Amino acid sequence: MNFGINKTMYETLEEEINSHVDYVLHEPTLKNFVQPREWEEVEHTDLSLNPVFIAIYDINFKLVENSPNLIQNKLEWNKNQAEQTPFYANYNSIQMLLSQAKLVHHGEVVGYLVVGISTKHNQLALDYLQKALLLIFPISLIIIFLLARFIAAKSIKPVFNVIHTAQAISENNLSERIILPKNKDELYQLSTTINSLLDRLEFQIIKAKQFSSDASHELRTPLAVIKGTLEILIRRERTTEEYNEKINYTLKQVNRLYNLVEQFLLLSRVENNSLQLTSSDFDIKNEVLSSIDRFQILLDEKQIEVNTTELSSQSLSNYKEFIEIIIDNILSNSIKYVHLKGEITISSVTENNLYHLIFEDNGIGMSEDDLKFVQDRYFRIQDESMLNVSGYGLGLNIATKLAQLTNAKINITSTQGKGTKIVLTFILK
Structure with missing residues (x-):
C-alpha cells in the first residue's frame, strides 16, 4: 500500500520534470521558462489537495519562476543530488519528495528546475488507513470466526450423523445405514462407501452364521452316528460280520468328518496364501481319469454313467496337486446334483492356444439367481429334491480360488431342470 502511494508521487514528479524540460528544449524562442497559464493549474495554486511546488533558477542560480503555492522559496538546487532522481528533504518539519533537472535550450543550459511534492497528505492517508485497519481487522476476525463456526457446525453435522450411526451398529443391529447427505460431495461418497461396506459385512456375517449353523449340524450328525454305533457295539457280544459292518459304517462317518475338516483347512491356506506352489508336467486326461476312479464308489451307488470319449490327452506344466483338487471338486459337485442313473460327460476342446476341459451333466441345474452366487463360499442350491444331499458350499469356491492360482478360468452355465x-x-505354453 505504501509502495502504491509513493509510486504515484514518483510518477507525478517525473511527469512534471519531463513537461518543463521538453517545453524549454523545444520552444523556438525562449521567452518564459513555463508554458502559458501553467501557474493557473490547481496543483500549483492549492495547498490542501496534492500540491506540486516548482522553482526555476537561471544559470546563476537566481530564482526567476516559482509556482504560486510556493510562498517561501525553499526548493533550492542541490548540487549533491543527481538529476531526475527523486530524493527526500525536510522543509519546516515537512518532508518533501524532490527532483531536479537542468533546462536546456538549443544545446545550452539556460536554467535549473526543482520540483517538490509534500508527503504530508500521503502520510495522513496512511495514518487514517492504519487506524481504520486496526479497528476493522479485529472486528473482521471476530465476524469471520463466528461465520466459520456456524458454517463448520453446519458442515460437520453429517459427520456426527455418520459417527452416531457407526456407534449404533453392532453384530445384532447390522441393518442400520447412514443417511446420505443431499449434496453429492466427498461426505456423500464416504457415506455411500460405508453403507456399501456395511452391506458386505452384513452379508458375510449372515453367511457365517448360516455356515456355523450348517457346519454344527453337519458335524453333529456323523459324531452322533459314530457315538451311537460304538455304544451299540459295546452293549453285547456280536459276530465278526456285525462288527465289520458297524466298523465300516463308522469309518464312512469318520471319512465324512475328515473331508469336511480338509475342506476347511484348504480354504484357509488358499486365503492366507500359505500354499507351497510347485509346478510339474502331467497329462490332464490322466488326472481326470484318476479323479473318476476316486469317485467310482459314489458313481456306482447312483448308477451314474461317465462319458469320456471326447476327452483328449494334453500335457500341461502347472500345479498338479491344485488341478487334482479342482477336478475333484467339480466332479464331486456334478455327482451330488445328478439324479439316479444320470450321466456326466467330460470332454475337451483345444483352440487358439487354449485347452478347454468341459464337464456336462443332466442334473437338476440352477436358476439364473443361483448361478450368480454358485462360486461364493457356503452357497448351496435351494432345491427341495436335494435336501438330503450333504455338502458345505465350499467345493466350487475352493476350485475357483485354486483356478486363479493356476492361471486357469472357470465358466459355469446352467439351465434349471436340465443340467x-x-x-x-x-493356457497352453
Missing part, C-alpha cells in the same frame, strides 16, 4: 456345464480353461 449344468462347467468349462475349465488352461
Whole structure:
C-alpha cells in the first residue's frame, strides 16, 4: 500500500520534470521558462489537495519562476543530488519528495528546475488507513470466526450423523445405514462407501452364521452316528460280520468328518496364501481319469454313467496337486446334483492356444439367481429334491480360488431342470 502511494508521487514528479524540460528544449524562442497559464493549474495554486511546488533558477542560480503555492522559496538546487532522481528533504518539519533537472535550450543550459511534492497528505492517508485497519481487522476476525463456526457446525453435522450411526451398529443391529447427505460431495461418497461396506459385512456375517449353523449340524450328525454305533457295539457280544459292518459304517462317518475338516483347512491356506506352489508336467486326461476312479464308489451307488470319449490327452506344466483338487471338486459337485442313473460327460476342446476341459451333466441345474452366487463360499442350491444331499458350499469356491492360482478360468452355465456345464480353461505354453 505504501509502495502504491509513493509510486504515484514518483510518477507525478517525473511527469512534471519531463513537461518543463521538453517545453524549454523545444520552444523556438525562449521567452518564459513555463508554458502559458501553467501557474493557473490547481496543483500549483492549492495547498490542501496534492500540491506540486516548482522553482526555476537561471544559470546563476537566481530564482526567476516559482509556482504560486510556493510562498517561501525553499526548493533550492542541490548540487549533491543527481538529476531526475527523486530524493527526500525536510522543509519546516515537512518532508518533501524532490527532483531536479537542468533546462536546456538549443544545446545550452539556460536554467535549473526543482520540483517538490509534500508527503504530508500521503502520510495522513496512511495514518487514517492504519487506524481504520486496526479497528476493522479485529472486528473482521471476530465476524469471520463466528461465520466459520456456524458454517463448520453446519458442515460437520453429517459427520456426527455418520459417527452416531457407526456407534449404533453392532453384530445384532447390522441393518442400520447412514443417511446420505443431499449434496453429492466427498461426505456423500464416504457415506455411500460405508453403507456399501456395511452391506458386505452384513452379508458375510449372515453367511457365517448360516455356515456355523450348517457346519454344527453337519458335524453333529456323523459324531452322533459314530457315538451311537460304538455304544451299540459295546452293549453285547456280536459276530465278526456285525462288527465289520458297524466298523465300516463308522469309518464312512469318520471319512465324512475328515473331508469336511480338509475342506476347511484348504480354504484357509488358499486365503492366507500359505500354499507351497510347485509346478510339474502331467497329462490332464490322466488326472481326470484318476479323479473318476476316486469317485467310482459314489458313481456306482447312483448308477451314474461317465462319458469320456471326447476327452483328449494334453500335457500341461502347472500345479498338479491344485488341478487334482479342482477336478475333484467339480466332479464331486456334478455327482451330488445328478439324479439316479444320470450321466456326466467330460470332454475337451483345444483352440487358439487354449485347452478347454468341459464337464456336462443332466442334473437338476440352477436358476439364473443361483448361478450368480454358485462360486461364493457356503452357497448351496435351494432345491427341495436335494435336501438330503450333504455338502458345505465350499467345493466350487475352493476350485475357483485354486483356478486363479493356476492361471486357469472357470465358466459355469446352467439351465434349471436340465443340467449344468462347467468349462475349465488352461493356457497352453
